[in-house]
Amino acid sequence: MDNKIIENLEKLKKMLVLLSEERKVVLSHHKTFEHVEKMRSIVNESIEIVNKSWKIININVSTLMYQIT
Numbered sequence: 001m002d003n004k005i006i007e008n009l010e011k012l013k014k015m016l017v018l019l020s021e022e023r024k025v026v027l028s029h030h031k032t033f034e035h036v037e038k039m040r041s042i043v044n045e046s047i048e049i050v051n052k053s054w055k056i057i058n059i060n061v062s063t064l065m066y067q068i069t
Contacts, residue, residue: 002053008046015039 017023018035027035 002049005046005049008042011042012039015042 015035015038018025018027019032
């Protein structure tokens with residue numbers, strides 16, 4: 001996997017605090033929507049990274065299985 005996924009998870013962790021009961025400042029509705037959209041973007045990026053990694057792993061396993069048989 002990529003270190004970018006770990007970075008993204010750390011970002012999400014921090015960003016979730018702004019939406020939690022632990023927050024220090026209450027965001028306006030508009031800022032909350034913007035914040036959630038940024039978080040969704042980070043999640044989508046992470047999903048894309050994982051999907052690409054799995055495709056590479058699957059291709060390598062398929063190639064290996066072909067070579068064995």
